[in-house]
Amino acid sequence: MKKKLLNLSKDIITKRQPNITDDEMAVITYGLESIYLTITKLVILLLVSIILGITREFALLLIIYNVIRSTAFGMHASNSTSCLIASLTIFIGGVYVCEFLNINILVKFIICIFCLLCVYKYAPADTHKRPIVNHKKRKKFKIITLTSATVLSILVIVLNEHIISNYLLYGMFVAVLMILPAVYKIFKMPYNNYKNYKSVLANTEG
Numbered sequence: 590m591k592k593k594l595l596n597l598s599k600d601i602i603t604k605r606q607p608n609i610t611d612d613e614m615a616v617i618t619y620g621l622e623s624i625y626l627t628i629t630k631l632v633i634l635l636l637v638s639i640i641l642g643i644t645r646e647f648a649l650l651l652i653i654y655n656v657i658r659s660t661a662f663g664m665h666a667s668n669s670t671s672c673l674i675a676s677l678t679i680f681i682g683g684v685y686v687c688e689f690l691n692i693n694i695l696v697k698f699i700i701c702i703f704c705l706l707c708v709y710k711y712a713p714a715d716t717h718k719r720p721i722v723n724h725k726k727r728k729k730f731k732i733i734t735l736t737s738a739t740v741l742s743i744l745v746i747v748l749n750e751h752i753i754s755n756y757l758l759y760g761m762f763v764a765v766l767m768i769l770p771a772v773y774k775i776f777k778m779p780y781n782n783y784k785n786y787k788s789v790l791a792n793t794e795g
Contacts, residue, residue, distance in 0.1 A: 626669050630676055637681055646684040646756075653760030654680070656741065661712040661734040662721070663767030664778050679763055687755040694749050697758055701742035704765045708738045714768035720782040727783070738765070 598621050603609065609617075638647035666672035692700075713730040715721040721730065741761045748754040766772055773780040 626672070630669070630673055633673065634676055634680060637677065638684075641681070643681070643684045646687070647680055649753075649756050650680055650683050650687065650760050653741070653757055654764050656737050657708075657734060657761055657764035658767065660730045660737065661708060661714065661764060661768050662716070662719075662730070663714045663764065664773055664776065665716055665718075667776075667778075683759055683763070687752065687759050690755045690759070692755075692758070694746065697745055697749065697754070700758060700762060701745055704761050705735070705738050705742060707765050707769060708734050711768045711770065714773075714780070715782050717779045717782045717785075720785070722783045 602614070602617060634647065634651075635644070638644045666675055708731070712734040713721055713727055721727050738761060741757050745754050745757045745761075748757070770780050779785075
């Protein structure tokens with residue numbers, strides 16, 4: 590199914606843009622594949638959440654997670670199956686964790702400080718397929734992520750007695766885990782990929 594849709598999309602693009610280069614098509618194909626995998630994964634997660642009757646909770650957790658993830662980026666699974674399993678564990682399983690989680694305010698405060706320090710030191714974290722080479726973009730993403738994490742941390746503390754505090758803390762914490770060098774190492778993923786591209790550019794210019 591995926592292959593047929595990608596080939597159909599590529600044929601349409603080629604007919605409308607006959608002068609498109611192989612490199613440009615490779616970039617477009619990667620983007621189309623990413624969109625396809627994201628949509629199919631989201632549909633499966635949504636269906637599972639509907640069956641379990643936790644759609645609103647799932648949506649809330651997904652939004653909070655992506656508040657950090659969208660600018661901090663971080664590690665991706667090596668294949669679509671692993672990604673789906675990880676997503677089911679993080680988001681579907683996470684809903685039940687948040688519902689029954691009971692953490693005192695001091696522990697929440699410590700976790701928030703940990704998240705802020707990690708964001709300051711490690712965000713944004715790229716992948717070998719999508720290295721963030723531009724220094725200005727990296728700085729901008731760091732500032733936005735740090736601001737988002739600060740706001741979420743404040744809400745976690747202010748809403749301590751409310752269950753939403755658990756969702757805020759869990760979503761932020763999991764997103765931050767994805768940018769840690771140790772997590773990249775555990776899953777044998779290359780870290781600081783932008784440095785490799787800078788080295789290549791420097792050697793080329795030299």
